[in-house]
Amino acid sequence: xxxxDPPRRQVAILAGGRGTRFWPLGRESRPKQLLALDGDDPRxxxxxxxxRVAPLCDAGxxxxxxxxxxxxxxxxxxxxxxRARLVLExxxxxxxxxxxxxxxxxRCDAGDAPTAVVPSDHHVAPDAGYRxxxxxxxxxxxxxxxxxxLGLPPTRPETGYGYVEAGAVVKRTPGGRLxxxxxxxxxxxxxxxxxxxRTGRHLWNLGTFVFRPSVFLDAFARRFPEGARALAPVLAxxxxxxxxxxxxxxVPKRSVDHAVMEKERGLLVLEAKGFSWDDLGSFDAVLRHAxxxxxxxxxxxxxxxxxxxxxxxxxxDGAPVVLVGVDDLLVVRTADATLVARRGRGEDVKKAVEAxxxxxxxxxxx
Amino acid sequence: xxxxDPPRRQVAILAGGRGTRFWPLGRESRPKQLLALDGDDPRxxxxxxxxRVAPLCDAGxxxxxxxxxxxxxxxxxxxxxxRARLVLExxxxxxxxxxxxxxxxxRCDAGDAPTAVVPSDHHVAPDAGYRxxxxxxxxxxxxxxxxxxLGLPPTRPETGYGYVEAGAVVKRTPGGRLxxxxxxxxxxxxxxxxxxxRTGRHLWNLGTFVFRPSVFLDAFARRFPEGARALAPVLAxxxxxxxxxxxxxxVPKRSVDHAVMEKERGLLVLEAKGFSWDDLGSFDAVLRHAxxxxxxxxxxxxxxxxxxxxxxxxxxDGAPVVLVGVDDLLVVRTADATLVARRGRGEDVKKAVEAxxxxxxxxxxx
Numbered sequence: 173x174x175x176x177d178p179p180r181r182q183v184a185i186l187a188g189g190r191g192t193r194f195w196p197l198g199r200e201s202r203p204k205q206l207l208a209l210d211g212d213d214p215r216x217x218x219x220x221x222x223x224r225v226a227p228l229c230d231a232g233x234x235x236x237x238x239x240x241x242x243x244x245x246x247x248x249x250x251x252x253x254x255r256a257r258l259v260l261e262x263x264x265x266x267x268x269x270x271x272x273x274x275x276x277x278x279r280c281d282a283g284d285a286p287t288a289v290v291p292s293d294h295h296v297a298p299d300a301g302y303r304x305x306x307x308x309x310x311x312x313x314x315x316x317x318x319x320x321x322l323g324l325p326p327t328r329p330e331t332g333y334g335y336v337e338a339g340a341v342v343k344r345t346p347g348g349r350l351x352x353x354x355x356x357x358x359x360x361x362x363x364x365x366x367x368x369x370r371t372g373r374h375l376w377n378l379g380t381f382v383f384r385p386s387v388f389l390d391a392f393a394r395r396f397p398e399g400a401r402a403l404a405p406v407l408a409x410x411x412x413x414x415x416x417x418x419x420x421x422x423v424p425k426r427s428v429d430h431a432v433m434e435k436e437r438g439l440l441v442l443e444a445k446g447f448s449w450d451d452l453g454s455f456d457a458v459l460r461h462a463x464x465x466x467x468x469x470x471x472x473x474x475x476x477x478x479x480x481x482x483x484x485x486x487x488x489d490g491a492p493v494v495l496v497g498v499d500d501l502l503v504v505r506t507a508d509a510t511l512v513a514r515r516g517r518g519e520d521v522k523k524a525v526e527a528x529x530x531x532x533x534x535x536x537x538x
Numbered sequence: 539x540x541x542x543d544p545p546r547r548q549v550a551i552l553a554g555g556r557g558t559r560f561w562p563l564g565r566e567s568r569p570k571q572l573l574a575l576d577g578d579d580p581r582x583x584x585x586x587x588x589x590r591v592a593p594l595c596d597a598g599x600x601x602x603x604x605x606x607x608x609x610x611x612x613x614x615x616x617x618x619x620x621r622a623r624l625v626l627e628x629x630x631x632x633x634x635x636x637x638x639x640x641x642x643x644x645r646c647d648a649g650d651a652p653t654a655v656v657p658s659d660h661h662v663a664p665d666a667g668y669r670x671x672x673x674x675x676x677x678x679x680x681x682x683x684x685x686x687x688l689g690l691p692p693t694r695p696e697t698g699y700g701y702v703e704a705g706a707v708v709k710r711t712p713g714g715r716l717x718x719x720x721x722x723x724x725x726x727x728x729x730x731x732x733x734x735x736r737t738g739r740h741l742w743n744l745g746t747f748v749f750r751p752s753v754f755l756d757a758f759a760r761r762f763p764e765g766a767r768a769l770a771p772v773l774a775x776x777x778x779x780x781x782x783x784x785x786x787x788x789v790p791k792r793s794v795d796h797a798v799m800e801k802e803r804g805l806l807v808l809e810a811k812g813f814s815w816d817d818l819g820s821f822d823a824v825l826r827h828a829x830x831x832x833x834x835x836x837x838x839x840x841x842x843x844x845x846x847x848x849x850x851x852x853x854x855d856g857a858p859v860v861l862v863g864v865d866d867l868l869v870v871r872t873a874d875a876t877l878v879a880r881r882g883r884g885e886d887v888k889k890a891v892e893a894x895x896x897x898x899x900x901x902x903x904x
Contacts, residue, residue: 196860476890476893476894476897478886478889478890478893479886487876491873491874491875491876492875492876492894492899492902493875493876493877493878494562494875494876494877494878494879494890494893494894495878495879496877496878496879496880496883496886496887496889496890497879497880497882497883497886498867498878498879498880501864501878503876503878505871505876507857508857509857509858509859509860510853510857510858510859510860510869510871510876511859511860511862512859512860512861512862512864512867512869512878513860513861513862513863513864514862514863514864516863517862517863520844520845520862520863521862523844523862524842524844524860524862527842527844527860528842528858528860531842533858536858
């Protein structure tokens with residue numbers, strides 16, 4: 173395939189997440205990527221992501237990989253042109269399978285164009301800074317025929333994130349320095365996370381992988397042969413949607429990080445700059461990006477506070493939430509449930525959801 | 539009128555309260571006395587009161603004085619026989635007018651029988667102990683032709699209550715000692731309240747006044763002449779319901795304590811025993827009488843707690859309220875609002891309600 177400069181570029185958005193950490197806002201039928209959780213942005217995270225990366229793509233727009241169960245809300249949410257590039261997973265098989273499917277879908281539709289696979293549910297601002305970094309990563313992936321990871325210098329000792337240890341600088345680009353990947357580190361302890369902030373050798377792993385489809389699929393075949401074997405009929409066919417369910421069901425559930433990236437050699441990382449990023453992993457993270465009143469509350473339209481501070485209020489049904497003399501709370505109300513959690517305990521919402529399931533109220537998770 | 543022994547007795551329940559301290563459970567259309575706030579008792583406070591005092595009354599049952607606006611819910615709540623003894627106030631005129639009206643209604647229907655005027659929205663337990671005290675007060679009021687106040691030795695230094703300073707013991711009765719009233723004290727400071735608990739000269743004023751109607755109405759005429767003048771056409775007529783609105787509208791709003799009791803001489807107080815009492819003035823008081831789990835939470839049927847302690851949960855619409863890592867909260871959910879207040883700040887719910895009114899959400903108070 174002949175190279176062009178700048179090459180045609182594609183973006184595939186992974187929207188298969190199903191987490192319960194945003195219950196009661198988030199449900200099985202309305203996972204995080206369909207919620208508006210990023211500051212004052214009224215758009216669901218997936219739509220913000222779609223519109224953020226669309227200017228990088230050709231007229232067909234970004235690809236969106238998501239669960240078949242979400243087809244209907246996705247069609248409602250996304251512009252009409254997105255339908256042709258909707259990649260629907262028959263069942264959840266984690267991200268290794270999802271990225272392989274995305275790479276194949278791009279290859280069939282747009283050839284071996286450099287492609288960025290990006291999460292659908294993160295905070296990014298400003299969009300232009302992010303696009304500049306992603307464009308640099310796309311160019312680098314095309315120029316080097318390597319997988320390029322997007323990294324960002326850590327601004328706080330976050331123990332919940334994944335990190336990339338970066339080595340020698342390969343090249344300087346307008347989007348940041350391109351460096352060698354030495355290794356991946358998952359969720360370090362606080363002491364290590366603090367060191368990472370100081371030394372500048374470790375970058376936050378933004379969960380974004382940039383490659384030519386052929387480059388990724390080659391690595392996928394070498395590093396995750398069980399997955400490649402199961403998906404072989406799909407990856408060999410341009411009419412891959414037929415027969416997808418039978419093949420997909422056989423793919424072992426494995427994350428792309430564990431199955432491919434951590435094993436693969438010669439990866440590059442773009443040390444990005446010019447934008448802020450957050451994985452919005454819980455209501456605590458949401459509060460980091462919300463518009464605050466003088467007392468540090470994010471009350472939204474429906475919160476009323478009487479001597480309350482540092483509280484997040486979300487009311488999905490428009491009913492007011494009145495706070496009296498409370499601090500550091502996450503209060504989330506929907507038509508059928510209320511959550512009241514201490515700030516910093518947002519991660520434990522998952523456990524509360526399990527308690528609800530155990531008490532026979534699964535209905536409230538759907 | 540000839541005396542009998544034991545005399546025929548009557549009870550009038552004052553159910554005119556309109557407070558907003560139980561918002562969002564309590565509304566203008568559903569004030570505190572129509573809410574179930576007493577421990578595990580599923581009955582609205584007024585119904586519990588009605589059934590508690592009914593055994594003291596004749597076959598007609600207790601009188602109930604309430605706002606005309608509540609006629610419909612009261613008819614639904616109370617037994618059929620209560621209709622004939624419903625005393626409906628055309629508009630709120632505070633308790634001086636309400637007690638005078640109650641006394642006149644009793645007099646017209648049942649003659650000058652000793653009558654206890656009792657609040658409709660307090661915690662009392664056990665019922666039998668309370669009835670014994672009330673019966674003693676009724677006997678004393680009949681025997682002495684005096685107004686008898688119900689008092690209870692304080693068990694904690696409560697600064698939100700009214701107190702009666704009691705003097706010499708006049709008589710010992712099966713329901714407690716009958717003593718002279720020296721004076722009334724409203725909401726003492728903490729130092730005085732602590733002294734009251736120690737010295738035994740001061741009793742909690744239970745807001746219950748026991749008298750023959752003629753005795754009270756005589757005091758009413760002497761101590762509150764403007765009120766008596768305005769009500770004169772009503773108090774002179776056995777068909778008092780006709781023309782009530784015109785006369786009632788002219789009565790100055792005054793509490794029976796300020797307008798009559800604090801000015802009147804020769805009052806007696808029954809130092810009651812054998813039951814516990816609480817005015818249930820706020821959600822904080824409700825928590826005092828609720829059934830608690832091992833962590834001190836009163837979660838009811840719809841609360842789910844993950845490491846939460848000393849919290850009160852009330853869900854009026856059956857939607858679950860999930861607590862994660864929080865302590866000392868009052869969380870109250872209805873179909874159209876949520877309250878989250880720090881324990882001990884229950885009194886400030888009133889202020890929050892005013893904030894709602896100021897923000898144009900009066901709808902939520904109705």
